[in-house]
Amino acid sequence: MPKIVVDPITRIEGHLRIEAKVEGGKIVDAWSSSTMFRGIELILKDRDPRDAWAFTQRICGVCTTVHATASVRAVENALGIVIPDNARIIRNLISGIQQVQDHVIHFYHLHALDWVDIVSALKADPAKTSELAQSISDWPKSSTTYFKAIQDRIKAFVENGQLGPFANAYWGHPAYKLPAEANLMAVAHYLEALDWQRDVIKMQALLGAKNPHAQTYLVGGMSIPIDPNSENAINAGSIAFLKSKAAEALDFVQKVYIPDLLAVASFYKDWAGYGAGLGNYLSYGDFPNDCESNTKNQWLPQGIIKNKDLGKVYPVDHKKISEYVTHSWYEYKEGDAKGKHPWEGETNYKYSGPKPPYEFLDTDNKYTWLKAPRYEEMAMEVGPLSRMLVAYASGHKRVKAVVDSVLQKLGVGAEALFSTLGRVAARGIETLIVAEMLPLWIDELVANIAKGDYKVHNGELWDPSTWPKEAQGYGFHEAPRGALGHWIIIKDGKIANYQCVVPSTWNGSPRDAKGQRGAYEASLIGTPVADPNKPVEILRTVHSFDPCMSCAVHLVDATGKELNMIKVL
Amino acid sequence: MEKDSLLHDLSQKGVSRREFMKFCTAMAAALALPSSFAPQIAEAIEKKKKPTLVWVEYQDCAGNTESLLRATKPTVADLVLDIISVDYHETIMAAAGKQAEKSLFDVINNQKGNYIAVVEGSIPMKDDGVYCTIGGRSATDLVQQVCGNALATIAVGTCACYGGLPAAHPNPTGAVGVKDAVSGIKVVNLPGCPVNVENITATVVHYLTFGALPSTDRLGRPYFAYGERIHDHCERRAHFDAGQFVRQWGDEGHRQGWCLYQMGCKGPETFKNCSVVKYNEGTSWPVQAGHGCIGCASPNFWDTMTPFYRRLPHAPGVSIETTADKIGLGLAAAAAAGVAVHAVASSARKSGHKEE
Numbered sequence: 001m002p003k004i005v006v007d008p009i010t011r012i013e014g015h016l017r018i019e020a021k022v023e024g025g026k027i028v029d030a031w032s033s034s035t036m037f038r039g040i041e042l043i044l045k046d047r048d049p050r051d052a053w054a055f056t057q058r059i060c061g062v063c064t065t066v067h068a069t070a071s072v073r074a075v076e077n078a079l080g081i082v083i084p085d086n087a088r089i090i091r092n093l094i095s096g097i098q099q100v101q102d103h104v105i106h107f108y109h110l111h112a113l114d115w116v117d118i119v120s121a122l123k124a125d126p127a128k129t130s131e132l133a134q135s136i137s138d139w140p141k142s143s144t145t146y147f148k149a150i151q152d153r154i155k156a157f158v159e160n161g162q163l164g165p166f167a168n169a170y171w172g173h174p175a176y177k178l179p180a181e182a183n184l185m186a187v188a189h190y191l192e193a194l195d196w197q198r199d200v201i202k203m204q205a206l207l208g209a210k211n212p213h214a215q216t217y218l219v220g221g222m223s224i225p226i227d228p229n230s231e232n233a234i235n236a237g238s239i240a241f242l243k244s245k246a247a248e249a250l251d252f253v254q255k256v257y258i259p260d261l262l263a264v265a266s267f268y269k270d271w272a273g274y275g276a277g278l279g280n281y282l283s284y285g286d287f288p289n290d291c292e293s294n295t296k297n298q299w300l301p302q303g304i305i306k307n308k309d310l311g312k313v314y315p316v317d318h319k320k321i322s323e324y325v326t327h328s329w330y331e332y333k334e335g336d337a338k339g340k341h342p343w344e345g346e347t348n349y350k351y352s353g354p355k356p357p358y359e360f361l362d363t364d365n366k367y368t369w370l371k372a373p374r375y376e377e378m379a380m381e382v383g384p385l386s387r388m389l390v391a392y393a394s395g396h397k398r399v400k401a402v403v404d405s406v407l408q409k410l411g412v413g414a415e416a417l418f419s420t421l422g423r424v425a426a427r428g429i430e431t432l433i434v435a436e437m438l439p440l441w442i443d444e445l446v447a448n449i450a451k452g453d454y455k456v457h458n459g460e461l462w463d464p465s466t467w468p469k470e471a472q473g474y475g476f477h478e479a480p481r482g483a484l485g486h487w488i489i490i491k492d493g494k495i496a497n498y499q500c501v502v503p504s505t506w507n508g509s510p511r512d513a514k515g516q517r518g519a520y521e522a523s524l525i526g527t528p529v530a531d532p533n534k535p536v537e538i539l540r541t542v543h544s545f546d547p548c549m550s551c552a553v554h555l556v557d558a559t560g561k562e563l564n565m566i567k568v569l
Numbered sequence: 570m571e572k573d574s575l576l577h578d579l580s581q582k583g584v585s586r587r588e589f590m591k592f593c594t595a596m597a598a599a600l601a602l603p604s605s606f607a608p609q610i611a612e613a614i615e616k617k618k619k620p621t622l623v624w625v626e627y628q629d630c631a632g633n634t635e636s637l638l639r640a641t642k643p644t645v646a647d648l649v650l651d652i653i654s655v656d657y658h659e660t661i662m663a664a665a666g667k668q669a670e671k672s673l674f675d676v677i678n679n680q681k682g683n684y685i686a687v688v689e690g691s692i693p694m695k696d697d698g699v700y701c702t703i704g705g706r707s708a709t710d711l712v713q714q715v716c717g718n719a720l721a722t723i724a725v726g727t728c729a730c731y732g733g734l735p736a737a738h739p740n741p742t743g744a745v746g747v748k749d750a751v752s753g754i755k756v757v758n759l760p761g762c763p764v765n766v767e768n769i770t771a772t773v774v775h776y777l778t779f780g781a782l783p784s785t786d787r788l789g790r791p792y793f794a795y796g797e798r799i800h801d802h803c804e805r806r807a808h809f810d811a812g813q814f815v816r817q818w819g820d821e822g823h824r825q826g827w828c829l830y831q832m833g834c835k836g837p838e839t840f841k842n843c844s845v846v847k848y849n850e851g852t853s854w855p856v857q858a859g860h861g862c863i864g865c866a867s868p869n870f871w872d873t874m875t876p877f878y879r880r881l882p883h884a885p886g887v888s889i890e891t892t893a894d895k896i897g898l899g900l901a902a903a904a905a906a907g908v909a910v911h912a913v914a915s916s917a918r919k920s921g922h923k924e925e
Contacts, residue, residue, distance in 0.1 A: 006666035007704045010659045013631045015703060036701040037693075038628050039741030040734065048876040054863060055871070058734045061632020061763055062660075105638070113663045153650065162619050162654035168672050169663035194646045198639045202852045209858035210848035212635040212763055216858045218818060223860035225824040232826025232857070349741070351699040356707040457818035539665055550630045 003360060004532045007035070009542060011110040013062040014549025016508065018520070018538055019363060022529050027538070030517075030524035032508045033361055033368040034549045037329075041347045044498045048464070049075045049490050050219045052498065056486065057213055059500070060551040064212035065098050065204070066479035067486070067500065067551070073475025074486040075219045077293045079467055084455040085291055087221035089445045090207050092287050092299075093242070094214060095477070096434050096441060097203045100249050102480040103384070103431040104257055106546045108186075108193040111424070114540045115264055116178060116186040119171040122158065124184035126151055132181050136263055139255040141192065150188040170536045177267045186264065189256050196252050203245035203438075206238060221457030228449055239446055246438035253435045261428040262409055265421060272412055275420030275541040277523030278379050279308040281386035282506070284316060284485065286478035287437070294476060299437065302476075303390040304375065308418050310393040316375075318474055318485065321501060324372040327365070327510040329353065337513050339374055342487035342499035343472060370552050372512040373501050381519040382482025382506045383545060385426040389417065398436070402429045420523070423544040464493035479503055481548050504552030507545045520545060595642050596774045600783070600793050610778045620777070621684040623657040623676050625715050627701050627708040628735045628744055629690025632763035633726040634660045640766045641850050653773065656684075659703075670704050677718050685776070686719035688712065691728040691735045692750040695743030712750050721755045721782050722747055723772060727865060730758035730789070737871035748789060757782045758789035760841075762865035767846045768794040788868060790840070799836035799862055802844040805829065815859075823859055833878040834861030841866040 007017035015036040021029045044055055052075065056067035069091060076083060126147040133142040157163075170176075178186070201211045207224055208214025216223040227233035285302030288295045296302060303313035322339030325332055331348045332340065340346065352366050361367040374380075391399035406425055407414060416422055461467065472489045482503030489497035509518030517525075520542055529535050594607040626634070638645050649655050655662075657673040664672055676684050690708075693700035698707030716722045724747045727733040735744035748756045759768050772791060775783045783791040800806065808814070808828040815823040815832050830837065836844070839862050847854040855862055864874035 005705075008659050008665065008669055010662050010665040010669050013660065014629075015626075015701065035703065036628060037742060038700070038735040038744070042739055042741045043734065043737045043871070048878070051875055051877050054877060055734065055737075058630050058632070058762065061630035061635050064632060064635065109638075109661060118663070157650050160619070162621070162656075164649055164654045164656055165658055165662040167656065167662075167664065168668040170668075191646050194638070195644065198641065198644070198849075201639070202849050205849035205852040207858070209853050209855040209860060211639070212632045215855040215860050215863065218860075221818065223818060224858045225819060227824035230824050230826065233824045233859075351696060353699065355697060356699065356702045356705055356710065358702075358705045454824065455819060459817050459819070462818070533667070535666070 004529075004535060005360065006535055006538055009539070009547065011113065011539075011543065012547040012549065013060060014547070014552070016542070016547050016549045017361070018524070018542060019361060020524060020529075020535075020538060022532055025528055025530065027524045027527045027529060030521045031361065031363040031367055032370075032510060032518060032520040034370045034508060034552055035368075036549065037349060037369040039347070039349060041498065044495050046494045048493070049078075049488065049495050050462075050464075052488070052495060053217045053219070054215075056500065057217075059502070060548055061212045063098075063102065063479050063481060063548055063551055065094055065208065065214050066477055066484055067502075068214065068217045069095060070475045070477040070484050070486040070500070072217050072219050073294070073477065074473050074488045075475070075490070076473070077475055078471040078473025078488055078490055079219075079461050080293070081220050081458055081461050082291050082293065083221045084453075084458055086226055086445060086448055086453065086456050088288055088291050089441055089448070090216075090222045090224060090456070092441050093438065093445070094204050094207050095286065096438050097200065097245075097249065099480050100253065100431050100435045100438070101197050101201050101204075103427050104193055104253065105197050106427065106480075107257060107261065107424075108190045110546065111543045112186055112190060112264075113169065114536055114543055115176070115268060116190075117171050117173075117176040117183050118154065118166055118187055119158070120176065120178070120180045121184040121187045122151065122155055124151065124180035126184070129181040129184045132263075133185050137255045137259040139259075141188070147184055147188060150191065151184055154187060170534045173534055173536050174530055175536050178264065182263060182267070186260060189260055192256065193252075196248070200245050200249040200252075203242055203249070206241060218457055220459060220462055221455075224456065226449060226454040226456055233454075234445075234449075239442065242442050243439060246435075246442060249438060250435040253431050258428055258432055261425065262406070265410055265425060268421060269410065269412065271421040271540065272416035272419045274527050275423070275523045275544060276308075276418040277519050278381050279306075279418060280375075280378050280380045281305040281389050282316070282375060282380040282382050282483050283387045283390040284476035284478055284483045285387075285390075286476075294474070300387055300478060301391055301394045301396060303394060304380070305386075305389050305393055306378070310389065310414065313390060313393045318476075320376050321485070322374055322377075323501065324374060324512040326372070326513040328368055328371050329366050330371065339377075339512070342474075342485070342501055343489060343497065345487075345497070345499045368510045370505050370508050370510055370518075372509040372518060373506050374512055374516075377514070379509060379512070379516050379518055379522070380506055382503045383423065383427075384430045384480075384482075385417065385423045386482060387478060388426040388429055398433050399429070402433055420541045420544045427546070467493055479551075481546050481551070482506060502551045504545075504548045508547060508549065508552050520547070592642060596771065596778075600771050600775055606778075610774065619652065619654040621654045621656055621676055621680055622687060623673060623684060623715065623719075624655060624687040624689065625657065625673075625711070626659055627688070627690035627692050627712065627729075628742070629726070629728060631660055631689070633689045633729075634658070636725075636763045636766040637769060639849060640770050642767070642770055648770070648773070652777070653685075666704075673715070677714060681718045682720055684719055686716045686722045688716065688722060688724050688729040688747045689726055691732045691744035691746060693735065693742035693744050694750065700742040709750065712747065716747060716751045716754050716756075719754070721757065722751075723769070723782075724748070724756055724758045724789075725764045725769060727760040727762050727868070727870065730760040731868035733762065734871055736869070755782070756789055757785060757791060759794070760790065760866040760868070762870075765794075765841075765843065765846060765848060768842070790866075794842045795840045795866065797840065797842070799839045799841055799844050799856075802842075803836055803856060804844060805856060818859075829856060829859070829861040831880055832861050833876070833880060835864035835867075835870075835874050835877075835881060836862040837881060839864040839867055
């Protein structure tokens with residue numbers, strides 16, 4: 001049978017195409033392709049390294065802030081800048097609320113419609129929906145009248161005949177298993193989450209000036225000043241505001257997201273048997289507890305799990321990362337058989353796919369704008385599941401407690417984590433534990449301010465004339481979608497080389513020189529497809545990774561030529 | 570009240586006439602209209618059936634889509650469920666693949682000349698458009714069809730307006746904004762990186778109210794949002810006039826909210842309403858959070874406004890009365906001439922205050 005193609009994959013960020021071979025109602029092979037390229041690498045060349053965070057943040061507006069964070073960390077690492085403690089805490093708070101808000105948006109607005117049938121919600125009994133909602137949570141918006149009003153609103157919308165973004169979907173597909181009442185409850189929370197996300201992200205807007213695309217990052221710290229005696233700085237009023245938003249964030253996650261997640265998952269336990277994929281998990285760890293550059297003292301630990309073995313966590317060495325272009329629309333000067341470490345990377349882009357319009361890609365050869373990152377020659381999965389597994393296997397107490405309680409509530413064993421459903425559950429678990437930390441991080445900031453520590457920026461090396469002639473560094477960050485690394489080489493105060501290896505490049509990677517599949521490709525194998533014309537099952541597994549293709553398209557390599565290495569870190 | 574009207578729908582879901590009028594008054598303010606226009610806005614919104622809108626994304630980061638999700642006047646749920654029919658938007662729509670394409674082409678074929686196209690992201694013109702394809706077709710090709718058949722196009726974000734980041738030097742993919750990709754179409758540009766959602770909703774409501782898109786300047790930007798300089802309405806303007814400048818991040822002046830001009834703020838040369846409407850329901854904006862403006866609503870700002878921390882050069886003819894068009898030309902001339910960057914602020918000198 002010919003390949004089936006899903007392009008565009010919607011409810012993601014960016015442009016992703018999946019081609020898959022289906023035999024006997026199951027996927028037997030799959031190819032992941034990113035179909036958009038901007039060449040930000042060439043654009044960054046010769047720019048001021050202090051500006052790089054603003055450029056790289058625009059890699060993605062959904063994972064806004066994450067490339068800014070990785071970028072300032074890379075430059076600080078290259079120059080040996082230690083940021084003040086307040087800047088560390090403010091960055092943790094910005095990243096924390098980003099994680100929480102982004103995961104909730106993913107669950108309700110990007111992923112839910114693969115599991116929730118909106119049309120079926122019209123048949124629900126509002127009284128029974130109210131009973132269901134009250135049986136799983138004490139969230140106040142749960143009356144019969146409330147669900148009746150939501151249902152009426154959807155009814156009016158459907159009867160109007162203009163279905164807008166909900167038209168032509170897979171409603172009524174046999175893969176939808178939720179009872180009508182659960183569907184109605186989920187639709188109500190879809191709408192509530194729209195209001196919630198807008199509100200809680202104001203925490204980031206206060207610390208970051210705006211969202212999306214915060215604008216308070218500085219190499220050496222942050223620009224948002226602290227002074228309890230000023231109206232124009234973080235003061236007691238700002239702290240109260242942050243605390244109220246953090247409380248709203250946690251309340252919704254505890255009372256709506258987690259109960260919904262458990263309720264929905266209980267109807268789709270068979271998805272614990274699909275989508276495992278690679279079985280190799282990488283996390284850089286994040287939320288540093290001290291200010292040392294690339295510190296290992298982080299609230300979420302760094303590590304690697306190989307072949308689903310939770311008995312051993314391997315350390316991460318950034319020098320073992322390399323990128324292949326064997327199946328990517330790039331060329332390496334020394335041929336495409338060998339991978340390259342990011343500091344030596346090249347971005348000689350050369351499209352060799354079919355001339356558009358086309359029906360199929362030439363998947364035997366080059367078929368995507370993504371490179372293929374590998375760790376010790378192995379393909380890795382990154383993201384919330386990797387972070388939770390590494391933390392779990394490292395003995396992180398809170399992660400272990402919440403993971404075990406979720407497994408127990410669903411009545412499944414730890415092996416269920418290696419799956420599409422496991423990815424969905426891990427994202428929820430992480431949201432909860434990060435939301436729990438937000439008030440504590442605010443308290444850390446308060447404690448510093450109370451001691452009279454208002455410092456937000458270390459300006460000792462702000463002036464490029466104080467920099468060495470050449471320097472190189474890297475910065476890690478755990479973005480909502482997974483392990484993100486930026487590598488920079490600075491020469492004469494300018495960017496000589498800049499490379500990003502990002503979460504969706506790991507996950508959406510094509511095959512490498514050895515033909516090893518990337519995470520999406522591997523996880524799709526074995527996925528059932530009831531109707532090749534309506535492949536909702538492909539969406540379930542691909543969406544479980546929360547793809548972000550603008551991030552993933554290989555970015556940054558300013559020179560294309562190797563520099564003589566300066567100092568080896 | 571007509572049964573198929575928006576107000577009828579709104580009242581069904583518990584929105585009172587009073588709340589609705591409050592919204593219309595807020596919209597009048599957002600559009601820089603006197604509040605006496607509120608009834609006219611209300612009447613227009615009440616009567617209209619939902620107009621169709623398609624939102625397409627090319628070389629984008631979805632930052633403008635995320636902005637849309639932060640909408641408050643009206644909220645995105647109200648927009649999508651009650652006010653307009655968003656028939657295509659890859660980031661939020663339920664359908665994928667073939668079914669998604671059907672949604673788009675149904676609009677193009679059945680509502681030719683009668684829908685609004687919103688474009689996010691630039692269009693790569695080089696090499697037959699291979700740098701962005703959707704469903705196997707190039708953005709270069711798709712944008713002609715989507716915008717060529719639309720009643721009008723709204724370009725959201727600086728990339729869709731002028732090429733933005735992908736078009737920054739050396740513009741590897743030949744990226745351009747919509748106006749340069751499709752000739753002879755009506756485009757309203759809403760630049761910003763990303764666009765402030767208040768300016769999207771105000772533009773949409775302007776269209777619903779007056780049946781036409783707002784009038785625009787030489788760069789295709791609505792006057793109501795891009796008619797004045799950030800500097801002219803900046804909350805820190807008094808410090809600029811008084812010569813009180815931040816000199817180091819975290820210094821006393823920085824903590825007290827003094828002027829960020831010497832730290833590289835581009836507010837004096839950027840035309841946008843940030844300092845008035847702010848972001849995230851008025852929570853903050855860059856200058857309020859202690860960082861200079863980076864000029865993100867200006868064409869080619871990645872090249873003309875960088876390095877971001879370098880003080881603005883002396884721009885000839887800067888005064889409060891200077892129009893956007895003149896400043897734009899002045900900047901281009903300054904860039905072309907490679908004017909020295911250490912020049913002092915003419916305005917500061919003119920107002921008789923010591924700059925250092």
